[in-house]
Amino acid sequence: MANQETPRKKTYRETDSVWKDLLNRYFPDFLLFFFPKTYQIIHWERDFEFLDTELPKLSPQSEGGKRLADKLVKVYRVREEAEEEDTWLFVHIEIQSYPDPRFEERIYIYHYRIFDRYYQRLRQKTSGAETAQSEPKPVIPLPKYKVLHPVVLTGVSESYLPNQYEVKEVDGNRSRLDYPVVKLIDYNKDWTKLEAETNLFGLVVMAHLKAQELKDKPYQLLDWKVRLVEILYQRKYSKEQTRQLLRFIDWIMILPKDLELVAQEELTRLEGEEKMAYITSFERIGIEKGMEKGLEKGLEKGLEKGLEKGRKAASDMVLRLLKQKFGGELPSEIEQQITTLTLAQLDDLTINWSSFSTSADLERWLRLQKESITTTI
Secondary structure (H helix, E strand, C coil): CCCCCCCCCCCHHHHHHHHHHHHHHCHHHHHHHHCHHHHHCECCCCCCEECHHHHHHHCCCCCCCCCCCCEEEEEEECCCCCCCCCEEEEEEEEEECCCCCCHHHHHHHHHHHHHHHHHHHHHHHHCCCCCCCCCCCCCCCCCEEEEECCEEECCCCCCCCCCEEEEECCCCCEEEEECCEEEHHHHHHHHHHHHHCCCHHHHHHHHHHHHHHCCCCHHHHHHHHHHHHHHHHHCCCCHHHHHHHHHHHHHHCCCCHHHHHHHHHHHHCCCCHHHHHHHHHHHHHHHHHHHHHHHHHHHHHHHHCCHHHHHHHHHHHHHHHHHHHHCCCCCHHHHHHHHCCCHHHHHHHHHHHHHCCCHHHHHHHHHHHHHHHHCCC
């Protein structure tokens, strides 16, 4: 048997990044699949808002490294009978891939910081109305809001279940936070049901579990990679959903180079024009992967050169590769904005750029960065 090149292991950064892309695009599907009770209480006919730029400001100072798959989303709860006011739900999602002894504490800190941050903002908004000096300021009721923390554990530990945090004080005082946790490995218990699931996250879970189970069995992993793509086409998802799921499968189910070629040969034999789209999609995904590595390499070089020189080197690399992605020059205003980004923002751009379909998406992302800086706490 010919020697095989050992496939490169994905870092937590890379795995979290593809999860974050799916959460950005398919947030309702995510909640419906993993947390159906939470899904049922959300008013989906009203807009929801991603507040990811808020998370770094709320993150515990002791937290090491940047967490890529955290999401903070503001939604409206369905009004209960006799309710006259809206209730906001701040949904803080965590995708956790390894046991962390301080995970529960971090959730607890996020909980009270999110609660306090938006309580203060709401008070500022409702107390800012000016009236005539002879008249007292009107009392405006604060909108009601709740903070939720759905957690998905993607690791293989059967005993790890961080679903509560309790602070015991003196004289009988205590504070406790419970939150829902879903473990991917639990889905192994009913694989038949998982294969019949039409929600796209059913396929995501199957790919993730098989990637973990067969990481040292490349031939079996090859068989499952091809099988999952066949299942994907049978589901008749939209073209964009299909492309994003292909990207996830490719990133999570890593094969040695020789078996990756075998996988492509197997897939070319699948009948029908629809099946042939797989190869086209993977060619595009391959380009994206190469560009993403280039972005990260540019950022690493930048960090090595020192703060200001490093930022310049990183932004130059980002600009070159974004021009490649969009097939030409970028508007001068966009180039100017990218050159003024901080290293932290450039790092965030390397995570989010693959979800941009047009330069308008890039402009929207840049606008959010600007707003996050100018927002008054």
